[in-house]
Amino acid sequence: MSGLIEKDLRLTLTRKQTLLIFLIMAFFMGASIDGAFIVSYLTMLGTIIAIGTITYDEYDNGYAFLMTLPFDRKTYVKEKYLFSLLMATASWIFGMIVYVIFSIIRHDPMFMDNTLELLVMLTGMIPVVYLCSTFMIPLQLKYGSERSRTVLFIIYGIIAVIAIGARSLLNGVDNPFAGLDLALNSIPPYVILITLFVICAILTYVSYLISVRIMEKKEF
Secondary structure (H helix, E strand, C coil): CHHHHHHHHHHHHCCHHHHHHHHHHHHHHHHHCCHHHHHHHHHHHHHHHHHCHHHHHHHHHHHHHHCCCCCCHHHHHHHHHHHHHHHHHHHHHHHHHHHHHHHHHHCCHHHHHCHHHHHHHHHCHHHHHHHHHHHHHHHHHHHHHHHHHHHHHHHHHHHHHHHHHHHHHHCCCCCCCHHHHHHHHCCCHHHHHHHHHHHHHHHHHHHHHHHHHHHHHCCC
């Protein structure tokens, strides 16, 4: 497992120029854009970069070589989920550092007065963004990098249509979920955070089982 993580980390570091550009962009956005955005942006970026290592593994019939090494397919799949989590967490930490630095420099009153609540809210970015891995990893393993992008665009398009429809419904005069909205707002933030982590863990396990099944059926 540690060898696979080292491999993916080295593959990631080969894109030094791209990573440097993203880091510079992060600092500029941290200086000019809302902190919640920069944290979510970097967390999502770390997750996408981690999942992108699957593309490197597929390149030039790389799977045929990888599967001759002393690990099984379950270990390979497990490492992809773990590496995605590590990259998402590391990116989140970096995003939080950028956010805190510029919030202190700007004397942001929202940050100064609600530090604990903001920390809880921004911590929720990790399970929310990591949920993308539960969709992207099995799709990448099943369809490859090119076809999986098409499937993801379709999925995100459906989600966008549902989200727009839901917003129109919720902003209407007769909002059928007004009571539910008030009930959710009364729930303590830490309860919501714990719930997000539990949901993320369950969906990750289901996704892992699907990915293992896909990998075991692959022929190289």
